[in-house]
Amino acid sequence: xxxxxxxxxxxxxxxxxxxxxxxxxxxxxxxxxxxxxxxxxxxxxxxxxxxxxxxxxxxxxxxxxxxxxxxxxxxxxxxxxxxxxxxxxxxxxxxxxxxxxxxxxxxxxxxxxxxxxxxxxxxxxxxxxxxxxxxxxxxxxxxxxxxxxxxxxxxxxxxxxxxxxxxxxxxxxxxxxxxxxxxxxxxxxxxxxxxxxxxxxxxxxxxxxxxxxxxxxxxxxxxxxxxxxxxxxxxxxxxxxxxxxxxxxxxxxxxxxxxxxxxxxxxxxxxxxxxxxxxxxxxxxxxxxxxxxxxxxxxxxxxxxxxxxxxxxxxxxxxxxxxxxxxxxxxxxxxxxxxxxxxxxxxxxxxxxxxxxxxxxxxxxxxxxxxxxxxxxxxxxxxxxxxxxxxxxxxxxxxxxxxxxxxxxxxxxxxxxxxxxxxxxxxxxxxxxxxxxxxxxxxxxxxxxxxxxxxxxxxxxxxxxxxxxxxxxxxxxxxxxxxxxxxxxxxxxxxxxxxxxxxxxxxxxxxxxxxxxxxxxxxxxxxxxxxxxxxxxxxxxxxxxxxxxxx
Amino acid sequence: xxxxxxxxxxxxxxxxxxxxxxxxxxxxxxxxxxxxxxxxxxxxxxxxxxxxxxxxxxxxxxxxxxxxxxxxxxxxxxxxxxxxxxxxxxxxxxxxxxxxxxxxxxxxxxxxxxxxxxxxxxxxxxxxxxxxxxxxxxxxxxxxxxxxxxxxxxxxxxxxxxxxxxxxxxxxxxxxxxxxxxxxxxxxxxxxxxxxxxxxxxxxxxxxxxxxx
Ligand SMILES: [Cu+2]
Numbered sequence: 072x073x074x075x076x077x078x079x080x081x082x083x084x085x086x087x088x089x090x091x092x093x094x095x096x097x098x099x100x101x102x103x104x105x106x107x108x109x110x111x112x113x114x115x116x117x118x119x120x121x122x123x124x125x126x127x128x129x130x131x132x133x134x135x136x137x138x139x140x141x142x143x144x145x146x147x148x149x150x151x152x153x154x155x156x157x158x159x160x161x162x163x164x165x166x167x168x169x170x171x172x173x174x175x176x177x178x179x180x181x182x183x184x185x186x187x188x189x190x191x192x193x194x195x196x197x198x199x200x201x202x203x204x205x206x207x208x209x210x211x212x213x214x215x216x217x218x219x220x221x222x223x224x225x226x227x228x229x230x231x232x233x234x235x236x237x238x239x240x241x242x243x244x245x246x247x248x249x250x251x252x253x254x255x256x257x258x259x260x261x262x263x264x265x266x267x268x269x270x271x272x273x274x275x276x277x278x279x280x281x282x283x284x285x286x287x288x289x290x291x292x293x294x295x296x297x298x299x300x301x302x303x304x305x306x307x308x309x310x311x312x313x314x315x316x317x318x319x320x321x322x323x324x325x326x327x328x329x330x331x332x333x334x335x336x337x338x339x340x341x342x343x344x345x346x347x348x349x350x351x352x353x354x355x356x357x358x359x360x361x362x363x364x365x366x367x368x369x370x371x372x373x374x375x376x377x378x379x380x381x382x383x384x385x386x387x388x389x390x391x392x393x394x395x396x397x398x399x400x401x402x403x404x405x406x407x408x409x410x411x412x413x414x415x416x417x418x419x420x421x422x423x424x425x426x427x428x429x430x431x432x433x434x435x436x437x438x439x440x441x442x443x444x445x446x447x448x449x450x451x452x453x454x455x456x457x458x459x460x461x462x463x464x465x466x467x468x469x470x471x472x473x474x475x476x477x478x479x480x481x482x483x484x485x486x487x488x489x490x491x492x493x494x495x496x497x498x499x500x501x502x503x504x505x506x507x508x509x510x511x512x513x514x515x516x517x518x519x520x521x522x523x524x525x526x527x528x529x530x531x532x533x534x535x536x537x538x539x540x541x542x543x544x545x546x547x548x549x550x551x552x553x554x555x556x557x558x559x560x561x562x563x564x565x566x567x568x569x570x571x572x573x574x575x576x577x578x579x580x581x582x583x584x585x586x587x588x589x590x591x592x593x594x595x596x597x598x599x600x601x602x603x604x605x606x607x608x609x610x611x612x613x614x615x616x617x618x619x620x621x622x
Numbered sequence: 623x624x625x626x627x628x629x630x631x632x633x634x635x636x637x638x639x640x641x642x643x644x645x646x647x648x649x650x651x652x653x654x655x656x657x658x659x660x661x662x663x664x665x666x667x668x669x670x671x672x673x674x675x676x677x678x679x680x681x682x683x684x685x686x687x688x689x690x691x692x693x694x695x696x697x698x699x700x701x702x703x704x705x706x707x708x709x710x711x712x713x714x715x716x717x718x719x720x721x722x723x724x725x726x727x728x729x730x731x732x733x734x735x736x737x738x739x740x741x742x743x744x745x746x747x748x749x750x751x752x753x754x755x756x757x758x759x760x761x762x763x764x765x766x767x768x769x770x771x772x773x774x775x776x777x778x779x780x781x782x783x784x785x786x787x788x789x790x791x792x793x794x795x796x797x798x799x800x801x802x803x804x805x806x807x808x809x810x811x812x813x814x815x816x817x818x819x820x821x822x823x824x825x826x827x828x829x830x831x832x833x834x835x
Contacts (some may be wrong), residue, residue, distance in 0.1 A: 104834035185633035187643045261643040262633070291654045302771065307766065308750055310665050315750070316761040318672055325661055570805045593632075 104189035154218030168340035182264025202244030252286025266601035278343030341478025353420025398448035426500030430481030437473025463524025488572030507554030513547025
């Protein structure tokens, strides 16, 4: 791998400033090619988009307090859930962990100075922001009412909203995602430090590698699908148009061929974070390293074969339904393997409950519940009853929020000292994690019941018998909001008032902890030489073995 | 070798590492492109299966001469591109510039032929829309919709290729490449071959299959 022939002279040790001190001008941020700074650019951007989409959700929850549609018009409500879906999916969840933590950590974890293509990395961010601007324009100009799925013929023919602008935004940010995935794949292949073999890679890397494969292989299908939809809208006819023999169901096939794997783009990086947190706060080797590593790849692969479960009510043939149902059950297996391995890692570990660990444990519980309710939906018969109800909403929020957001929050707390050089206030962190967990469950658990009882999604008014659960859900949402706002406040507070962070506050084993906090511009004063695996959490044991071997 | 060392970006340890990264990066990008074209190719194949007779009838109204000429033009351009990469490899800078320009000219020829072909479709009312006429093939309009979408996307890639190769020709004229450093030429070549291969699939799909059955 690393053939060292023409080495750069390393910067004089200790003289290199940390990456935050390396420049204070706006220009030094907007033109940076440092993966750590680009990670922070993404952090600010996605938090901004998150709060826009969260406000939309807040208005929807307020509307749903009462059965009558008395706060917003039906049309406005459609625009609100479209905004919430589009922004959350493409401008928060998909970029969240990979572009912030992935960008910051992947080069450090493999002992590299940067990603393989730093300029391309910056270009990704600009594409993402250009996409974001188109999306914002579509929202400000009047919004989009198609739902985040853009089903034809509504999107291509009947909707009078800003579909093209929104699709352009998604197209551009998708291009950014593809380049990020590409960058990560090449970085993992070509930039590993001497001694960093594939099976010494932290599981964070394996999971991001699998995510990147999906980004590179699935996102282009979304691009062509949106392009064909937009073309149909502009041209007046198209391949999804029944008037010339086209079939709108083909749009659904193409859309879900991307959008099911996209679920794993969102959740694999969160699993990446959890695989780092669990061993560190149990002080144990991860259980079943190779199982978890290959489970990531299995998820990436199987995820491409199950898109049909989103279309059980679109009239597939009996056999297609059967096969997609079966495959959807199969895709649960690698996820379950991971959950069992994390649980086995906890077994007889010396567990402590710092904030990141609270989020990690929350993740395991909520993700499991989200995954198990997914089996209801993979079952053809049950799905017909539950499709387009709040059961679906609850199910995927358990995965998206309970999975991805909790993983993101856990990771942010865990690596905050590394990123900023400051500690966050631990007690506040634990409180926020608890509030988030309670608020989340109160928001979304009632929606399982609502859906089972038959309340359809995407309406601003509903039958009065559903009100109790909706009130519970809205109450939960306000608690959840506190859980989100608290960390923003104390993170900002910690930048000036937080305790200075040592290089390795958690006594963790990853390479990123063996360099100062915050790290120098080129990450390490000298390229590390890797001699052991990533979760070397029982030093006494290692010592004893070494002595035996030499004695 | 002094120049080659200058060309190493600071994140890499060696020119070899840099070269392999760039190479692998372009392959990953081409994988993305395959899936991008794959979506619309899949649609074409599905509909061709469903509306077999209409699609066969409509495909017979395409212009086989233009299609074949363009196939020959693109294949030749792949050859000149390969020769350009070889010239860069052995350090014959003049030849490199010549072959790059030849490739660009062939690409422009391709676009010219395609333009004439589009114009004739326009004259024959074969552009999908209110003025579309094709007797005897009820789904002929769908066929032509695919025809324009697929060849249009391909043409867009040819135009990008022309831009890319022009930049390479300009850099080569300024003697920016040598046997120790010519990765950009090599990668542009790989991209150009990919654009050709897309056409190698388009040509039979649109012009050839079931033409004489
Ligand atoms: Cu799915």
